[in-house]
Amino acid sequence: MDPSAQGGRPDPQLPAYQQPLPCPPPPRPEPVNGLAITSLVVGIVCCLPPLGLVLGTVALGQISRKGGRGKGMAIAGIVLSAISTLLVLLMVVTGAAGDAWNGFRDGVESASRSKSTQDLRKGDCFNVPGGDLEREVVNVDIVPCDRRHDAEVTGIHRLEKSDPAPGSPAGEAFTENRCFELNDAYVRDSWAFPDDVETYYFVPTEESWALGDREVTCTLTGDGLTRSLRVGPDSHDPSQLSYINAEYAVENAAYEEPDADFAYDPSPYRSWARKMSAVLAERAVALRDGSWPEAASPSLAARAEQFEASGKEWAVAAEVADEDAFWTHVTAAEEALTTEARIAARAALGLSTTPPPEE
Structure with a gap:
């Protein structure tokens, strides 16, 4: 039997000296030059084009000296990197690189500014795409x-579970009223409220509601807003805040006028009158005892006297039984608070002196 037919395997029928020699292992392939691979990758993705040129040139030198595979990849990397380098130089010369960078930067900034309406928080100012x-x-x-x-x-x-669903008529009225309250508490100074500003809100969609979204986001919107409407330490000094909070407390209590007919049930009106009397008395003390600038003290003292006088009329209104008498004292209480005194107090504190339309 021809030993070669057995592929060099031993034949047990032959003596040892006639056994075929084992086949030599196949030659190991030469390794691929790592710099050649890197040069090709850099050339394809067009990042740092000069680096691809350098790596490809070094790879060719290594291959010529030490051998190895990857000459074609190195050459391809050099060619692609050379083309990319020329394009970059052309963009720099023509100014296109600057435009491209500005566009990229603007895109990144735009992406960083974008926020879901579900992620908005109190104090955020925003633009709606397309307006x-x-x-x-x-x-x-x-x-x-x-x-x-x-x-x-x-x-x-x-x-909450007890609140009406946002998509129902009752839910819409509830949401609007709740946002009115949040808006008033956020701005507080009714005299600084722009005329064209309106209430706007985001409610959960059907999809977000199914995923557990229960938040109503209340906002104020208007044409040409260029400043924050918020009243707080960042926008007003302590004296201004103290005065604004005093007037706000009185206005907020006045908004709680009952809806029922006085003749049918006068008790809610008496409760309202007692609350007005208490709020005015409390705020009169705050105005009188506040730490005001020396020039503003006389105007704030005059406003405190008006608060006291108004509060006394409200106290009388809370005790009368006759409806006509009740409204007579309420009218006297309202007339005790004059717009002129309020303007003087605001002017002394450096606040806007233009009354809102309803004033």
Whole structure:
């Protein structure tokens, strides 16, 4: 038997000296140069084009000296990197690189400003893409409040099980009233409230409601907003805040006038009158004992006297039984608070002196 037919395997019928020699192992392939691979990758992805040129040139030198595979990859990397380098130089010369970088930077900034309406928080100022607040909005662009913006978040209300569903007529009325309350608490100074500003809010969609979203996001929106509407330490000094809070407390109590007919049930009106009397008395003390600038003290003292006088009329109104007498004392209480005294107090503290339309 021809030993070669057995592929070099031993034949047990032959003596040892006639056994075929074992086949030599196949030759190991030469390794691929790592720099050649890197040069090709850099050339393909067009990142750092000069680096691809350098790596490809070094790879060719190594291959010529030490051997190895990858010459074609090195050459391809050099060619692609050379083309990329020329394109970069051309863009720099023509200014296209600057435009491309600006576009990239603007895109990154735009992406960082984008926020879901479900992630908005109190104090955020934002623009709606396209400026259309009438359509369903999913994402908005957050911007500084001292720049032009479409709306400002005044607060978040989380719906409870007892609250009406946001899509129902009762839910819409409930949401509006809750947002009015949050808006008033956020701005507080009714005299600084822009005429064209309106209430706007985001409610859970059917999809987000199914995923557990229960938040109503209340905002104020208007044309040409270029500052924050918030009243707080960042926008007013302590004296201004103290005065604004005093007037706000009185206004807020006045808004609680009962809806029922006095003749049918006078008790809610008497309770309202007692609350008005207590709030006015409390705020009169705050105005009288406050630490005001020396020039503002006389105006604040005069306003405190008006609070006291008004509070006394409300106290009398709370005790009368006759409806006509009740409203007579309420009218006297309202007339005790004059717009002129309020303007003087605001002017002394450096606040806006233009009354709102209803004043």
